[in-house]
Structure formats: structure tokens, C-alpha cells
Amino acid sequence: MVSHKFIYLITIYIITTLALHKFLNVIIFTDAQERTFSPEARYAHTSTLVGTKLFFFGGLIRLESNASIIVSTNDVFYLELSQPFNTMSPPWIKLSDISPLPVRLSWATSSYGGANNSMIFIFGGTMQSIKPAQDLDSNGLLLLPDFKHLIYSFDTQSFQWSIPIISGDEPYRRRELSAVTNDRGKIHFFGGKADKYTGSSTEGDFNEINVLDSLTLNWELGTLDGAPNPRDGHTATILNNGLIVFIGGREMVGPDKDLRLVNMRAIDVYDTKKAEWYFMQAAGPLVEGRILHSAVLSEQKYYLFNQDSPLFRS
Ligand SMILES: *[C@@H]1O[C@H](CO)[C@@H](O)[C@H](O)[C@H]1NC(C)=O
Numbered sequence: 001m002v003s004h005k006f007i008y009l010i011t012i013y014i015i016t017t018l019a020l021h022k023f024l025n026v027i028i029f030t031d032a033q034e035r036t037f038s039p040e041a042r043y044a045h046t047s048t049l050v051g052t053k054l055f056f057f058g059g060l061i062r063l064e065s066n067a068s069i070i071v072s073t074n075d076v077f078y079l080e081l082s083q084p085f086n087t088m089s090p091p092w093i094k095l096s097d098i099s100p101l102p103v104r105l106s107w108a109t110s111s112y113g114g115a116n117n118s119m120i121f122i123f124g125g126t127m128q129s130i131k132p133a134q135d136l137d138s139n140g141l142l143l144l145p146d147f148k149h150l151i152y153s154f155d156t157q158s159f160q161w162s163i164p165i166i167s168g169d170e171p172y173r174r175r176e177l178s179a180v181t182n183d184r185g186k187i188h189f190f191g192g193k194a195d196k197y198t199g200s201s202t203e204g205d206f207n208e209i210n211v212l213d214s215l216t217l218n219w220e221l222g223t224l225d226g227a228p229n230p231r232d233g234h235t236a237t238i239l240n241n242g243l244i245v246f247i248g249g250r251e252m253v254g255p256d257k258d259l260r261l262v263n264m265r266a267i268d269v270y271d272t273k274k275a276e277w278y279f280m281q282a283a284g285p286l287v288e289g290r291i292l293h294s295a296v297l298s299e300q301k302y303y304l305f306n307q308d309s310p311l312f313r314s
């Protein structure tokens with residue numbers, strides 16, 4: 001026969017267990033909610049790896065209230081890469097609440113530099129004021145251009161934004177250009193195009209190399225001698241020996257400025273130490289020309305990802 005005391009104890013046990021379970025559930029759920037910040041799908045954002053953190057800035061997203069409208073953002077978030085994680089649910093960390101970009105940003109490019117290579121420099125692209133001039137309800141936001149500053153810098157240790165004061169001739173604002181940093185802290189920006197999205201009344205590609213010395217904050221011009229055709233939508237990858245390898249994209253050719261895809265076998269190389277251009281011919285199977293792809297250097301082999309057919313471009 002079961003005693004009353006035993007039933008009493010069992011009841012207390014069950015109630016306590018249920019309460020504890022519920023309590024733990026709340027903790028786990030809250031924790032999970034914080035961890036499951038997931039940025040909206042986007043394009044035309046820019047990203048830079050510093051140490052073990054991969055930072056993302058801006059980009060174009062669909063408006064929640066009307067998915068047919070695309071707006072630029074001033075989002076900042078990163079991924080910590082020192083720990084393994086499930087790629088189906090990356091542990092994104094949001095910085096927009098504490099350190100948003102000072103402007104809405106799309107089509108910009110970025111690279112690291114500064115003391116200890118702990119700064120990120122963001123160049124050009126489309127910049128718009130954070131506060132909409134008008135809320136057009138489900139028809140979108142009226143965003144005004146804000147092209148006051150070509151460069152913003154982000155301190156990856158304090159998460160502070162600043163507007164660096166840079167001496168020398170400031171380059172033209174462009175988009176779809178490339179940026180890489182050599183081992184002397186010199187950020188090499190190459191190519192890109194100016195158009196209405198960059199606040200330009202004329203449209204055209206560039207073949208300049210603009211070098212930002214991120215330690216002295218000074219603009220220099222790379223050599224134009226032997227430079228390839230004006231180009232946008234290419235990739236630039238720097239090797240350990242200071243050579244930048246440019247692949248693909250679209251080039252502007254001849255006096256009529258015809259646009260065509262760059263031959264993927266034609267590899268342009270810039271030596272950041274000697275300030276010299278080289279040309280190399282790649283062997284192997286023919287790869288179709290492309291723009292807006294990406295490239296990653298790994299153990300002296302290149303990996304090219306994605307491709308964007310010109311047919312799909314606006
Ligand atoms: C760079 O690193 C050195 C040595 O670790 C440190 O003393 C210095 O404060 C760092 N500078 C910046 C700007 O982070």
C-alpha cells in the first residue's frame with residue numbers, strides 16, 4: 001500500500017521538475033533567440049576578414065512591407081570564424097544596434113589596413129542618408145544620396161566609425177572596383193565604374209590603381225604604364241609576394257568604348273612593390289568570361305565562385 005507521504009513527495013517532485021523544466025526552457029529559448037539573429041538576404045554588400053572575424057557592411061534588401069521594393073541598408077554584422085559552426089545556421093553577431101554604418105551603403109568595396117591591420121576602409125559605391133526624407137508607406141522610402149565622404153573607416157576592436165582625413169588627390173567615386181592590401185598596409189583600389197548610382201552624370205570604367213597608404217593616410221596613384229583596359233566587376237587577389245592577380249570582369253575597349261567580357265585566359269598582374277604591370281596567359285580549358293564573380297586564394301590555387309551572366313544585369 002502506498003503511503004500518503006510517498007504520494008505527497010512524488011507530487012512535490014513532479015511539480016518541481018515541471019517548474020524547473022519550464023524555467024530552463026525559458027533560459028534556453030531566450031538564449032537561442034539571441035543567437036539566431038539572421039540577416040535579411042541581400043546583394044551589393046561588402047565584406048572584409050580581420051583576424052578571425054568576417055565583417056559585413058550594408059547591401060540591398062527587400063523592404064519588409066513591400067517585397068517588390070529594394071532599399072539599401074546601414075547594417076553591420078560579423079561571423080566569428082575561430083569556432084566551428086553549423087553553416088545552416090551561422091552564429092551571426094549583429095553590430096547595427098551599437099555601431100551602424102553612418103550611411104546606407106551598397107556597391108562599395110572594402111579592405112583592411114591601419115595599425116595592426118585592425119581597421120577596415122570602405123570605399124565609394126552608392127551612399128544614402130540613413131534617415132529617409134519621406135516614408136512612402138508600401139511604396140518605399142525616399143532616400144537621398146549622401147556622397148559627402150568617399151571613405152569611412154571602422155575600428156574592428158572598438159567598433160567605432162570614423163571619417164579619415166586623407167592627403168593627396170582623392171580618387172573618383174566608383175563601384176564594382178576591387179581592393180586588396182599588401183604587407184605594407186597599402187590598399188590598392190583598381191578599376192570600377194562611375195554612373196548615376198555613384199552620383200556621376202557620365203558613365204564609364206576606370207583603369208587607375210589608387211593606392212591608399214592606410215598608415216600615413218595618403219593617396220598615391222599606381223602606374224598607368226602598361227595598365228589593362230578600364231574594367232569593372234573583376235576579382236583581385238593578392239599573393240604572398242605582393243603581386244595582385246586580376247581575373248575576369250568587363251572591359252571598355254577602343255575609341256567607341258565598347259563593353260565586352262574579359263577573356264578569362266588573359267590575366268593581368270600588378271606588382272605592388274615595383275609598381276609595374278604584367279600580362280600573363282593562362283593555359284588549360286576555356287572558362288567563359290564573367291562579371292561579379294568572386295575569388296579566393298588557397299594554397300596557391302584559385303577558386304572562382306558564382307557567375308553573373310550579363311543577360312541578367314540591369
Ligand atoms: C597594435 O598592437 C600592439 C601590440 O599588440 C598594441 O600595443 C597596440 O595598442 C595596437 N594598436 C592598435 C591601434 O590596435
Ligand SMILES: *[C@@H]1O[C@H](CO)[C@@H](O)[C@H](O)[C@H]1NC(C)=O
Pocket residue numbers: 066068069138139140
Ligand atoms: C509596392 O511597390 C510598388 C512600386 O512602388 C507599387 O506599385 C505597389 O503598389 C506596392 N505594393 C503594395 C502592396 O503596396
